[in-house]
Amino acid sequence: MGVVMFQAINKRSVSDEVFDQLCNRIVSRELKAGDELPSERLLSEMLGVSRNAVREAIKRLQQARLVEVKHGGMTTVLDYRMEAGADLLPSLLFDRQGKIQVDVARGIVRMRQVLSPEIAGDAAVHGRDITADRLDAIVDGMVAAIAPAELQRLAFEFWDVLVDGSGNIAYRLAFNSLRKTYEPIWDLLTQMLGRDLRKLDTFRQLAALVRQGAREEAMHCAREYIDSSSNAIYQFLDLYERHAQQKIK
Incomplete structure (x- = not known):
């Protein structure tokens, strides 16, 4: 050594x-x-x-x-x-100089894309009315929210309830790890996802699909939302990577 x-x-x-x-x-x-x-x-x-x-x-x-x-x-x-395990992701997201590890960040976003529709689909099967009631209450709070940071907090709470509704402990542990990973870049995420956080009709629709037990439709709704918000993050990471490369040159 x-x-x-x-x-x-x-x-x-x-x-x-x-x-x-x-x-x-x-x-x-x-x-x-x-x-x-x-x-x-x-x-x-x-x-x-x-x-x-x-x-x-x-x-x-x-x-x-x-x-x-x-x-x-x-x-x-x-x-x-x-x-x-996934608990290590927060330590991998930044290098020792505090710079974002872009490949790691892209992997985390991709993990979010893959898991989120499955979580929504399982919540529609297992959660139904109790989960939907909680989701509707959160969306009501989002309607009243003004500050982007409050919208971001409520959006994460929305997904937290979906994870509970899925009844899947593996999803819960994975979600916990993702949430821990997001904490150091919370303000940055709020800026990147600002437009998607205001898609309140999508949140309301997803809650309704969970109540109906419509698994495939809930998965489709979640996938469309997550893909849109993920694209916003990918665009930021592309710009961040190009800027970092230019500084090296």
Whole structure:
């Protein structure tokens, strides 16, 4: 393993910062699969933190399937592409300079496109009246909303209810990961999706289709909406990528 530089930790949120620093080194491939981390004692000295903070961070890395702690305390980096789950997406979305990883972002948008119609269809089968009542109440709130940020919040709540209505735990966990990924770019998403957030007739129609139990129609409605909003994000990512390439030149 080559020499990897570490930075002293700001002690306001020690274990989180230790985790973030090690996680960033792993997903950036500075620490490669098969590399061994320094011992707890050495890491605590290098980072300027307590061994407890290092131990907590390594435990989180282990839970995220980024490292494996072997017998005797040796900690080995795993190949996150083969071992980790969707919870890692927020860490992959930005590089260490805070720039969006465009390929990762496109993959997240594509995942949203694939899952959303299925979620809506299953909600129409399993959710029906109870889910539709909740959806209608959210759309009523969207009608009254003025600020784009409030529309964005309610739109996410709308999809959150659809996920509940689908009755599918896999969709729920995937949605949780997507929502966590969106948090750092929430304001940016609000700007990109401004036009689609105001398609209140589409939200109302989707709620009605869920109430009717019309699975195929609900899927079609959701797909049209998601494809439109996804195209807005793709256009932004294309511009972002071109701008980044021009700066390099």
